[in-house]
Amino acid sequence: MENEIGGLNPFRKETRTWLEENCPLTMRGQIKDVNDLYWGGRQGAFPSDDHKVWFERMHAKGWIAPHWDKKYGGGGLSDREHKILMEEMARLRCKPPLFSFGLAMLGPALLKFASETQKEHYLNDIVNAKIRWCQGYSEPNAGSDLAGLQMKAEDKGDHYLVNGSKIWTSFGDLADWIFCLVRTNSEGKKQDGISFMLIDMQSEGTATRPIRLISGKSPFTETFFNDVKVPKENLVGELNKGWTIAKYLLTHERQMIGGIGETDEKLNVLEIVNDAIGSVNGKLNDTILRTALARHEMNREIFALTIDRAIDEAKAGNDSGALSSLFKYYGTELNVEAMELIMSASGSDALMMDDSADKHAFLARRFLRSKGNTIEGGTSEVQLNIISKNILGLPIK
Amino acid sequence: MLVINEEQKMLKASVRDFLAIQSPLAALRKLRDEKNSDGIDRQLWGGMCEMGLTGLTISEAFGGLDFGYLGLGLVLEETGRTLTASPLISTVLLSTTAINLAGSAAQKKALLPELARGQLIMALAHEEKAHHDPGHVATKAELRRDGYVLNGHKTFVLDGHIADKFIVVARTAGKVDDAKGIALFLVDATAKGLKVERTQMMDSRNAAKISFENVLVPKDQLMEAGDYDTLVKIFDIGCIGLAAEMLGSAQECFERTLAYLKERRQFGVPIGSFQALQHRAAKMFIDIELCKSVVIKALKAIDDGTPDLSRMASLAKAKLGETIKLVSNEAIQMHGGIGMTDDAEIGFFLKRGRVAQQTLGDYPYHLDRFARLRGF
Ligand SMILES: Cc1cc2nc3c(=O)[nH]c(=O)nc-3n(C[C@H](O)[C@H](O)[C@H](O)COP(=O)(O)OP(=O)(O)OC[C@H]3O[C@@H](n4cnc5c(N)ncnc54)[C@H](O)[C@@H]3O)c2cc1C
Numbered sequence: 001m002e003n004e005i006g007g008l009n010p011f012r013k014e015t016r017t018w019l020e021e022n023c024p025l026t027m028r029g030q031i032k033d034v035n036d037l038y039w040g041g042r043q044g045a046f047p048s049d050d051h052k053v054w055f056e057r058m059h060a061k062g063w064i065a066p067h068w069d070k071k072y073g074g075g076g077l078s079d080r081e082h083k084i085l086m087e088e089m090a091r092l093r094c095k096p097p098l099f100s101f102g103l104a105m106l107g108p109a110l111l112k113f114a115s116e117t118q119k120e121h122y123l124n125d126i127v128n129a130k131i132r133w134c135q136g137y138s139e140p141n142a143g144s145d146l147a148g149l150q151m152k153a154e155d156k157g158d159h160y161l162v163n164g165s166k167i168w169t170s171f172g173d174l175a176d177w178i179f180c181l182v183r184t185n186s187e188g189k190k191q192d193g194i195s196f197m198l199i200d201m202q203s204e205g206t207a208t209r210p211i212r213l214i215s216g217k218s219p220f221t222e223t224f225f226n227d228v229k230v231p232k233e234n235l236v237g238e239l240n241k242g243w244t245i246a247k248y249l250l251t252h253e254r255q256m257i258g259g260i261g262e263t264d265e266k267l268n269v270l271e272i273v274n275d276a277i278g279s280v281n282g283k284l285n286d287t288i289l290r291t292a293l294a295r296h297e298m299n300r301e302i303f304a305l306t307i308d309r310a311i312d313e314a315k316a317g318n319d320s321g322a323l324s325s326l327f328k329y330y331g332t333e334l335n336v337e338a339m340e341l342i343m344s345a346s347g348s349d350a351l352m353m354d355d356s357a358d359k360h361a362f363l364a365r366r367f368l369r370s371k372g373n374t375i376e377g378g379t380s381e382v383q384l385n386i387i388s389k390n391i392l393g394l395p396i397k
Numbered sequence: 398m399l400v401i402n403e404e405q406k407m408l409k410a411s412v413r414d415f416l417a418i419q420s421p422l423a424a425l426r427k428l429r430d431e432k433n434s435d436g437i438d439r440q441l442w443g444g445m446c447e448m449g450l451t452g453l454t455i456s457e458a459f460g461g462l463d464f465g466y467l468g469l470g471l472v473l474e475e476t477g478r479t480l481t482a483s484p485l486i487s488t489v490l491l492s493t494t495a496i497n498l499a500g501s502a503a504q505k506k507a508l509l510p511e512l513a514r515g516q517l518i519m520a521l522a523h524e525e526k527a528h529h530d531p532g533h534v535a536t537k538a539e540l541r542r543d544g545y546v547l548n549g550h551k552t553f554v555l556d557g558h559i560a561d562k563f564i565v566v567a568r569t570a571g572k573v574d575d576a577k578g579i580a581l582f583l584v585d586a587t588a589k590g591l592k593v594e595r596t597q598m599m600d601s602r603n604a605a606k607i608s609f610e611n612v613l614v615p616k617d618q619l620m621e622a623g624d625y626d627t628l629v630k631i632f633d634i635g636c637i638g639l640a641a642e643m644l645g646s647a648q649e650c651f652e653r654t655l656a657y658l659k660e661r662r663q664f665g666v667p668i669g670s671f672q673a674l675q676h677r678a679a680k681m682f683i684d685i686e687l688c689k690s691v692v693i694k695a696l697k698a699i700d701d702g703t704p705d706l707s708r709m710a711s712l713a714k715a716k717l718g719e720t721i722k723l724v725s726n727e728a729i730q731m732h733g734g735i736g737m738t739d740d741a742e743i744g745f746f747l748k749r750g751r752v753a754q755q756t757l758g759d760y761p762y763h764l765d766r767f768a769r770l771r772g773f
Binding site for chain 1: 398399400655658659666667669670671672675676678679680682683686687688689690691693694712715716764765767768769771772773
């Protein structure tokens with residue numbers, strides 16, 4: 001056990017010093033929105049010089065993907081060292097040097113299912129921020145019922161020919177490549193005819209159309225594939241075995257959204273509510289809000305403990321993989337609740353929809369965006385279905 | 398690490414095996430139906446003492462096992478599953494803790510070995526009204542030449558009807574709600590002027606109303622470190638132990654309900670195939686997973702002596718209070734008419750759950766306290 005009193009563990013000490021010396025001050029603290037992050041990719045500009053400095057320093061350390069193998073561009077840290085690094089970054093409130101779906105979603109799936117050649121190629125490109133990835137799962141008629149997807153990939157001998165469309169592709173217009181679920185067999189069980197395919201968005205026949213959201217922003221696209229030729233080596237895993245990869249990747253996505261990934265920083269609800277409402281004799285000056293906030297903070301603290309416990313259980317060899325639905329469901333419900341509390345507390349200040357310099361101006365968009373948390377990555381209802389079926393063993397009608 | 402080690406797993410498993418045979422839920426029903434005058438099974442208690450459960454939190458120097466509160470918590474979780482009525486809470490969780498924390502060297506030497514051997518049933522007499530309130534003490538202890546004279550009354554004294562000895566919270570100075578002036582006394586059940594009236598509670602366990610009329614307590618029965626802060630610490634530990642018991646009850650109650658959802662058929666299908674029930678079951682599952690995390694963390698906080706024990710105690714007691722209510726209410730609803738019958742065992746969880754969540758402070762009390770301790 002690490003002795004926190006009689007001096008820090010050497011790796012922690014070294015890491016803390018290095019971060020303190022190397023993380024620029026503007027790269028610490030609250031992330032305002034997606035534009036406050038470096039996403040990499042061909043079109044990816046650094047939001048600021050400090051973002052560039054921070055990325056380059058972390059990159060040189062191998063700490064873009066600290067726990068991946070060195071031959072894939074990772075830092076080769078052990079689980080323990082990785083955890084320490086994450087804790088130390090959280091302590092200084094460091095922003096992630098690179099935020100990307102490649103790191104959080106595709107990477108883990110490739111590590112588990114891709115060929116050695118694919119791993120070396122794609123993982124290094126992710127770490128070096130050369131390629132920005134987007135996710136091509138949902139289709140207009142396949143949302144919650146994802147396995148009902150129809151976008152087709154036909155075997156044409158030396159390549160696959162892809163036809164169909166995807167929807168809700170987050171940052172489809174900014175991404176270079178897309179990881180897709182495609183139908184390669186229309187017979188039999190719908191899950192057994194799906195393959196996992198990597199497609200260059202610059203291929204002839206691809207197109208995107210932006211979708212505007214209630215937040216006024218347009219981070220999504222509809223993505224079209226019209227006779228797109230995809231090289232055979234872009235298939236990941238076996239033909240028609242893509243569903244397993246899809247589900248594995250989803251557990252990582254759900255963890256990222258649910259907050260286990262610790263990259264997407266939460267707003268400090270307590271601080272914001274306190275600032276807005278004020279207190280009398282140390283008690284929040286609104287008894288109804290105070291009760292709601294107390295319940296929220298209680299659950300938030302215990303949810304954080306539950307994440308710790310799941311990690312400890314995994315280390316002790318007790319399987320907790322089935323719990324990703326729990327984390328997705330509960331983490332996003334908490335997020336949504338937090339935004340509701342902030343909205344209640346902030347009143348009309350939080351209703352300003354312009355991008356003015358007012359310190360509250362970002363809240364309205366954050367609130368509107370939060371509504372998507374309980375939909376993206378599988379809705380809350382779908383997570384409850386998964387828990388009922390896979391964990392509780394309740395019968396399907 | 399928020400997981401238990403091999404030794405702790407073994408303790409938990411052996412207690413579970415023991416209780417499955419010696420104290421299934423039917424045992425509680427039997428005690429109730431035969432109107433047992435003790436309200437506990439002395440033979441069962443003897444067996445629990447033999448297993449060393451009374452000495453879990455007593456150091457080896459006094460004949461205990463020094464196993465710590467995590468160990469006691471695991472035992473309580475198991476007795477929560479079987480709803481075992483025993484003096485584990487009154488005597489081990491509360492009174493032994495009080496003596497460990499507040500007793501003088503002589504008091505420890507006199508009482509701890511007896512407690513470890515299970516020869517003494519003790520009860521903590523504190524509450525004076527229907528809601529938990531640590532500072533609310535009107536019972537007076539006046540110092541005279543030959544000792545302290547106690548006057549006042551207590552209510553909801555767990556196992557008060559069978560206690561050999563009481564730990565009585567009384568005030569030597571100050572007004573009713575003052576923190577200052579609170580002291581703890583050891584009082585024999587046979588003391589003159591002390592009256593005990595058994596109150597059977599909804600959970601078929603027993604508490605007592607106690608009154609003191611000029612009860613003379615020798616000076617050396619004042620507990621050395623028995624002030625308000627110590628009292629709060631005893632309650633914090635008590636809350637965490639109760640939370641562990643409630644965790645066991647919530648799990649058992651939920652598992653029984655889940656089994657019923659799979660077995661009971663209506664409209665030609667198991668009722669567990671209805672999504673309206675599935676989602677409610679899934680939410681209960683999540684709450685119970687959360688409860689497991691806070692209980693193990695809080696138990697470890699006692700053993701580790703962390704400074705934020707009060708916050709952890711309120712966090713655990715609030716969450717378990719909320720969850721046991723939810724789970725036991727849903728259990729009745731999901732059992733339909735059967736759930737309302739005395740024949741079915743599921744109602745016992747509702748009843749114990751309500752008493753446990755009230756003991757040492759209910760959900761609103763601890764939610765409010767948690768918020769205060771978090772600074773808002
Ligand atoms: C912000 C955001 C980002 C996204 N990013 C991406 C992305 O990058 N790539 C991608 O592929 N997709 C993405 N999505 C799509 C997302 O995965 C889907 O929106 C989601 O899976 C729900 O599908 P749907 O929109 O078709 O809703 P539907 O499936 O039509 O659901 C409508 C309602 O019906 C309920 N429902 C459906 N089936 C059931 C059932 N069996 N039981 C109970 N209730 C049910 C749902 O819970 C929901 O409330 C994103 C979505 C959002 C909001």
